[in-house]
């Protein structure tokens with residue numbers, strides 16, 4: 001009759017299996033989150049967040065901004081507002097020209 005070495009061995013392998021499953025679940029959750037982020041970007045990229053129309057890019061004071069032809073919204077990416085305010089002398093003149 002085989003003799004079992006100890007209960008500690010079973011406990012060790014059970015812990016290893018739990019650890020492996022936790023890592024597997026974390027990887028699966030990361031993959032799902034990345035897929036969702038990609039899906040949202042594909043769905044919303046270059047669409048107006050206000051009315052959903054396709055945005056088009058125009059250069060304003062050397063900065064490429066996104067403008068909506070539907071609601072005339074102007075959308076800025078990260079850092080673009082800072083660039084525009086640094087060079088804001090002609091910005092308001094340009095905006096008046098665009099929306100008049």
Ligand SMILES: [Zn+2]
Nearest residue numbers: 048051068071
């Ligand atoms: Zn719009």
